[in-house]
Amino acid sequence: MSKPENSIGSNQLGRKLGLSAVIALGVGTTVGSGIFSSLSEVANAAGSSLFLVLAFLIGGLLQIPANFCYAELASAYPEDGGQYVYFREAGSRPLAFLCGWISFWATDPPSISIMALAIVNYLAYFIPVHGLALKLIATTFVLIFMFVHLRSVEGGGKFQTFITALKILPFILIIGVGLFFMNNSTLLSSTHLASTTATGITALLAGISATTWSFDGMGAACYMSGEIKDPEKNMPRGLILTALIVLGLYVGLTFVASGLLSIDELAASDAPIALLASKIPVIGNGAGVVVAIMAIIVVIGSLSSCIMFQPRIEYAMAQDGLFFKQFGTVHPKYQTPAFSIVVQCLVAIVLIFATSLSELLGYFTVIALLKNFLTFGTIFVLRRKPTYKPVYKMPGGVIMPIIAMAMTATLIYSTFIWSALPSIIAAVVAVGTGLPAYYLMERQNKKSA
Secondary structure (H helix, E strand, O other): OOOOOOOOOOOOOOOOOOOOHHHHHHHHHOOOOOOHHHHHHHHHHHOHHHHHHHHHHHHHHHHHHHHHEEEHHHHOOEEEEOHHHHHHOOHHHHHHHHHHHHHHHHHHHHHHHHHHHHHHHHHOOOOOOHHHHHHHHHHHHHHHHHHHHOOOOOOOOOHHHHHHHHHHHHHHHHHHHHHHHHOOOOOOOOOOOOOOOOHHHHHHHHHHHHHHHHHOOOHHHHEEHHHEEOOHHHHHHHHHHHHHHHHHHHHHHHHHHHHHOOOHHHHHOOOOOHOOOOOOOOHHHHHHHHHHHHHHHHHHHHHHHHHHHHHHHHHHHOOOOOOOOHHHHHOOOOOOOOHHHHHHHHHHHHHOOOOOHHHHHHHHHHHHHHHHEEEEEEHHHOOOOOOOOOOOOOOOOOOOHHHHHHHHHHHHHHHHHHHHHHHHHHHHHHHHHHHHHHHHHHHHHHHOO
């Protein structure tokens, strides 16, 4: 049952965000620093300019089913919490709790700290900073956006929309201007001298697999479904538009790259976007400056997005009595989950000053991916329930969730291959700490009932 428009209870968040915020959260989270390196990774895997473009095109199209799944789930349960809510409604409170437990301790605050440090590393292109100064500046960025999203969800939504528009503008300019300087001799060429030995369909599949990380994060707005106006319409529309915008940006960028650089240049470059920009006469020697500014804006958008939506999962859990009750409170003046936002940012700041711990928590990547995999699987359970009544129903029946699960399984497999032992350790730690915490909280709930 959807909340009334702008309804605000003592511990309830009002619906104050529109369609633009849904798109801004999805695009803002997805288009991050990863695209600045993934071009070379995909080029090396694909083996040709043609397959490079096709990899991003097919990879992006294969990610759209995930957004179809999120669109249906969000229209059925238009409330804050995202994946946590879907597991809960599928009938697994322990799994729902583990979803939020892992998010809070292992994935969300580290993502904030990593992005804050990335911003300062790009700033170092202009102002050399290192050591303690670098960490203090990173902390300042976290605090700035903490206050932005703490004081007003409407103001935070407007800022997120602005910064997302600003972050995609340079990509549009590079694509638009680059089209006029493309070289027919490199356009969609199939020559390749790099290290890959894969050819034909195998190379294309390798390239598609390498794009999957670039499309991660498009369902971010699901965590804030309870604060979206007319969510039954705006969530599906926003999620599908997000997928199409990201797909258009990435395919356009790779198409222009294939017309300005050989596949060998792309595969060998540590900074493919900067190399691409340097080939455009209008930018030329200023490519390094342009790309550094682009990177700063891009990561700021992602940092802002994460600080905005991630604390909503703990808020939703606390509302259900499955997390510390303070996380479920709403600030009486600002009407935001202030406590949840502040605590998550403070944990992120601790990680900024303990980077080795942040790297350790990165071992939970496989667990986070498994959580995504199971989320798509809830569709099969929920569709059997008479109470499941999504306003939007995805096309294709079971095909869409199957594709979404298959794409996520590809990521799980590739990630597990290079970090098998850390992933197993992370799984043991997650279950070993999460389940006792769950049963302890459930016991407290029974006592207070």
